[in-house]
Amino acid sequence: SKMTVKAVKMPCTSANVYSKVPDGGWGWTVAFAFFVVEALTYGIIKSFGVFFNDLMESFDETNSRISWIISICVFVQTFTAPLSTVLSNRFGHRLVVMAGGLLVSAGMVIASFARSVVDMYVTIGIVSGLGYCLSFLPTVTILSQYFDKRRSLVTAVASTGECFAVFSFAPAITALKEQIGWRYSMLSVGVLQLGITACGSLLRPIVIREQEEAKAQPPEESTETKYMLENEQTCTSIESIDSGVDITTSPSNVPGKTKAEPKSEEPKQHGQNPADNNSTPPQPKTKLLDFSVMRDYSFICYAFFGLFATLGFFAPSLYIIPLSRSLGIGKDHSAYILSAMAIAEVFGRIFAGWLLNKKPIRKIYIELICVVLLAVALVAFPFASGFWGLMTCSVYFGFMLGTVAGTHIPLLAEDDVVGIERMSSAAGVYVFIQSLAGLAGPPLAGVLVDTTKNYSSAFYSCAAGMVLGAVFLALVRPCKTGLCHQQQQQQQQQVEESTAGPPSELPDDFIDMDIGKAENSGKGSDSV
Numbered sequence: 001s002k003m004t005v006k007a008v009k010m011p012c013t014s015a016n017v018y019s020k021v022p023d024g025g026w027g028w029t030v031a032f033a034f035f036v037v038e039a040l041t042y043g044i045i046k047s048f049g050v051f052f053n054d055l056m057e058s059f060d061e062t063n064s065r066i067s068w069i070i071s072i073c074v075f076v077q078t079f080t081a082p083l084s085t086v087l088s089n090r091f092g093h094r095l096v097v098m099a100g101g102l103l104v105s106a107g108m109v110i111a112s113f114a115r116s117v118v119d120m121y122v123t124i125g126i127v128s129g130l131g132y133c134l135s136f137l138p139t140v141t142i143l144s145q146y147f148d149k150r151r152s153l154v155t156a157v158a159s160t161g162e163c164f165a166v167f168s169f170a171p172a173i174t175a176l177k178e179q180i181g182w183r184y185s186m187l188s189v190g191v192l193q194l195g196i197t198a199c200g201s202l203l204r205p206i207v208i209r210e211q212e213e214a215k216a217q218p219p220e221e222s223t224e225t226k227y228m229l230e231n232e233q234t235c236t237s238i239e240s241i242d243s244g245v246d247i248t249t250s251p252s253n254v255p256g257k258t259k260a261e262p263k264s265e266e267p268k269q270h271g272q273n274p275a276d277n278n279s280t281p282p283q284p285k286t287k288l289l290d291f292s293v294m295r296d297y298s299f300i301c302y303a304f305f306g307l308f309a310t311l312g313f314f315a316p317s318l319y320i321i322p323l324s325r326s327l328g329i330g331k332d333h334s335a336y337i338l339s340a341m342a343i344a345e346v347f348g349r350i351f352a353g354w355l356l357n358k359k360p361i362r363k364i365y366i367e368l369i370c371v372v373l374l375a376v377a378l379v380a381f382p383f384a385s386g387f388w389g390l391m392t393c394s395v396y397f398g399f400m401l402g403t404v405a406g407t408h409i410p411l412l413a414e415d416d417v418v419g420i421e422r423m424s425s426a427a428g429v430y431v432f433i434q435s436l437a438g439l440a441g442p443p444l445a446g447v448l449v450d451t452t453k454n455y456s457s458a459f460y461s462c463a464a465g466m467v468l469g470a471v472f473l474a475l476v477r478p479c480k481t482g483l484c485h486q487q488q489q490q491q492q493q494q495v496e497e498s499t500a501g502p503p504s505e506l507p508d509d510f511i512d513m514d515i516g517k518a519e520n521s522g523k524g525s526d527s528v
Contacts, residue, residue, distance in 0.1 A: 017207045026204055027146030031154050033199040034139045035161035037097070040193045041104070041132045043165020045070060046317040049338065050173045053322070054182040059117045063322070064446030069120045070318060071442040076129030077136070078310075078435035084137045085428030093138040094203045100134025101196030103127055108190030112183045135196050137431060138203070141424050144413050145206050148420075151410060152363070156353025159406040163349065163398075166317070166342035174335045293418050293426045297479035302417050303433040304472040306408060309371060310437035311444075311465025312378055313405060316397060317341070318442060320390075323455040329387050337391055341398035348402020356407060363407075363414055364477050370403040371470045377401075378463035382456030417476065437465065 048070055055066050087096045107128030114120045140155070147154050169189075176185045293299045320341065324334040352370065356363045377397040384390040409427060412418055418426040445458035 017209055021146070021148040021208060022206075023147050023150050025146070026206075027143070027154070029202050030139075030143050030146055030204075031158040033202040034143050034155075034158040036199045037135055037139045037196055038159050038161030039165035040101075040196050041136050042162035043169060044108075044189060044193065045073065045132070046162060046166045046342075047169040047173060047338075049318045049321045050170055050177070050335065051182055051186065052318065053325070054177065055117070055120070058182070061117050062446070063449050064443055065117055067318065067442040067446035069117065069124055071440075072121050072125030073129040073132065074310075074442075075435050076126055077132040078431045078433075080130055080133045081137055081431035081435070082428040084133050085141075085424055087134070088138040088141065089424065092205055093142045094200055094205070096134050096138050097200030097203055098197045099200075100131045100136075100138075101194060101198075101200055103131030104135060104196055105131075105190050105193040107131060108193055109187055110190075112187040112190065131196075133431075135200070137427060139199070140409055141427055142203055142206065144410055144420065144423060145208075150357065151413065152356035152407065153353040155410045156349045156356070156406045160346045160349050160402075163342045163346040163402065166345075167339045170335045170338045170342070174331065293422055293429055296418060298476045299412075299418050299426060299430075301472045301475040301479050302412070303430050305371075305469045305476070306430055306434045307437050307469070308465040308472065309404070309408070309469035310434045311441040312374065312462035312469075313401070313441075316378065316381070316401075316459065316462060319445065319449070319455055319458050320394060323381070324387075324390055326455055327384075327386065327390065329390070333387055337387075337394050340391055341394040341401075344395040344398030345402035345405070348399035349406035350402075351399075352403035352407050362477070363411060364417075364473070367404065367407060367411060368470060368473050370400060371466060371473055374400040374404055375463050375466040375470060378459050378466060381459040417480075441465070 052066060055061065055069075056063070059066075084096065084100075107123045107126075110127070111120050111123035114123060140159075143155060143158065144151055173185050173189070176188065180188075317338070320338055321334045324337055325331075329337070352366075355361070355366060374397070377393065377400050380393045380396065381390075384393045409430070412426045412430060413420040413423045441462075445461055448457035448461055449455055451457075
């Protein structure tokens with residue numbers, strides 16, 4: 001059947017209605033919008049390390065207190081994820097993302113006039129953090145709805161926007177600071193982030209509605225004819241008159257089929273009435289937030305994976321430049337290391353998307369391997385010495401980070417976790433659980449650095465969190481199909497057995513009765 005597309009007027013939006021998941025179409029525009037949103041959200045967050053030393057000198061603060069800026073921002077971004085889901089389901093993805101873009105830009109612009117680090121806690125931490133949440137999560141959710149077979153590849157490629165942003169923003173902001181200072185540089189970044197609002201206007205809603213012609217099925221044979229044919233095929237050596245069909249195999253005599261004929265006529269009545277097909281059935285009320293995913297053991301394990309893995313997502317990007325400076329590497333070369341990490345992350349995301357697009361493949365296991373290798377990359381940083389040693393670790397870390405960061409949220413749409421039907425609510429709850437690690441991760445690393453006077457301790461803490469995340473990720477698949485699933489089935493069987501009555505006595509098979517009749521008739525003829 002040919003895929004049809006038509007626009008349907010909705011409040012403040014116009015939706016694309018497809019007969020099946022398009023795997024393209026307007027989805028390519030949404031993918032481009034997601035690319036830019038990634039660049040202006042996570043790209044800016046990961047590039048914020050270029051302001052680190054300037055803020056410490058201007059406000060005369062420690063590493064841990066400056067780290068709280070990004071920590072509060074990430075916490076608010078993840079903590080308000082359920083709010084983003086509720087608003088998206090209520091007002092649509094387009095309006096929510098556009099409002100988020102305004103908040104992101106306003107927070108960054110106001111932060112450029114901050115007089116203390118507390119001012120930045122409010123502007124970048126709370127205002128921009130809320131805007132990041134309203135911008136990013138609805139965009140990745142609606143992108144997953146536009147693609148099915150190509151979902152992993154398209155999402156991975158579109159998510160490289162943040163990598164290109166870090167690659168371009170880090171050197172550009174560093175050069176811009178030398179000319180106009182860090183305050184005007186931050187002001188310029190805030191104005192640039194207004195592009196999120198423009199991208200939000202491109203997020204047209206999508207509705208999947210099956211064609212009614214595909215639902216029409218050919219009329220089935222009547223139950224009476226079906227049993228007659230079965231009797232003729234299985235009892236060919238017995239006369240049809242004495243076969244006992246009318247006695248034992250008639251639909252009126254089969255247990256549980258006493259109303260077979262009226263039921264067989266119902267589909268015909270619906271098929272003969274075109275008005276029923278054209279009438280629009282009442283649509284079920286959409287839940288603003290479905291917390292039933294919290295009863296899924298596989299999702300709980302996956303959420304704990306995200307909780308601990310988040311510890312290793314942001315701290316390396318924040319501390320790679322201070323670490324390089326502590327090793328005697330200049331400012332320009334330190335920015336090149338951060339840019340090299342971003343480029344390697346691009347290839348990691350594309351590679352992960354290409355690999356996960358292969359079939360048949362168990363995507364959750366590929367993710368587990370990447371997480372383990374990412375933990376190894378974090379452990380390797382403290383052993384790096386000199387520019388090229390740190391560059392090698394950064395490239396390796398960036399590649400492995402790309403394989404994980406670009407796929408861990410889209411994997412929620414896989415059946416091993418929750419599936420595409422519940423992805424919107426699952427993404428909100430999942431990112432909400434990540435908020436604790438986003439709040440504690442950077443400050444914890446900052447405290448360790450201030451205590452040990454060594455940046456290596458920050459990378460060790462990230463590696464420990466990544467290892468714990470790998471443990472929970474390894475439990476996702478067993479919880480979906482293993483012991484937990486078997487226990488649920490056993491409990492359901494026990495409930496069914498306790499509620500079900502005694503089994504009904506079924507009549508003897510009609511073949512045996514027919515054979516018995518034939519034997520009796522044969523004996524009667526012999527006796528005569």
